[in-house]
Amino acid sequence: MSTLINVNTTDTPLSHVEARPATVEEGTSGHPEATPKTVLSAEEIHKLLPHRYPFALVDRIIDYVPGKRAVGIKNVTFNEPHFQGHFPGRPIMPGVLIVEAMAQVGGVVLTQMNEDVQGGLFMFAGIDKVRFRRPVVPGDQLIMTVELLWVKKRRFGKMQGRAEVDGQLVSEGELMFSLVD
Numbered sequence: 001m002s003t004l005i006n007v008n009t010t011d012t013p014l015s016h017v018e019a020r021p022a023t024v025e026e027g028t029s030g031h032p033e034a035t036p037k038t039v040l041s042a043e044e045i046h047k048l049l050p051h052r053y054p055f056a057l058v059d060r061i062i063d064y065v066p067g068k069r070a071v072g073i074k075n076v077t078f079n080e081p082h083f084q085g086h087f088p089g090r091p092i093m094p095g096v097l098i099v100e101a102m103a104q105v106g107g108v109v110l111t112q113m114n115e116d117v118q119g120g121l122f123m124f125a126g127i128d129k130v131r132f133r134r135p136v137v138p139g140d141q142l143i144m145t146v147e148l149l150w151v152k153k154r155r156f157g158k159m160q161g162r163a164e165v166d167g168q169l170v171s172e173g174e175l176m177f178s179l180v181d
Helices: 042-048 095-111
Strands: 060-065 069-075 121-132 141-152 156-165 168-180
Touching (some): 042 060, 069 095, 095 168
Antiparallel strands (some): 069 141, 156 168
């Protein structure tokens, strides 16, 4: 997560990635909500995060609210290298990779917050209260929602992550991050 970009202001020029508006959902009053949805393609995510194959675990950001939350998709396929040994005859996505995928969605939020920490890298500082509720298998589409809970001194942060498949909870927990120079 070494590239940092600010999408919070319109008067600050963006470096090389800009979250683009998607369709605006209507509220219960029939009027568009104040915050438009934004999406990022895999190519745009790669401009923000340093992860590459086989460790790039987010295929698309489908909803992004600057400085607050992001929703990402991971399409789970049988071709992924961990399925060869986890487990032969019964492939299950390792829980640590589910948590890492949630962290990468959170990384999109963090990298968009601070231009003044160029060259830094956000890394795991800890995980708390993580639970796994059901297995993730090839063919599943993992939907991960990560919300920023707090940031201290622009160097530490905590997020709440939640992963689902077909509307069923897969995993949830708190993810802590630290900026490493």
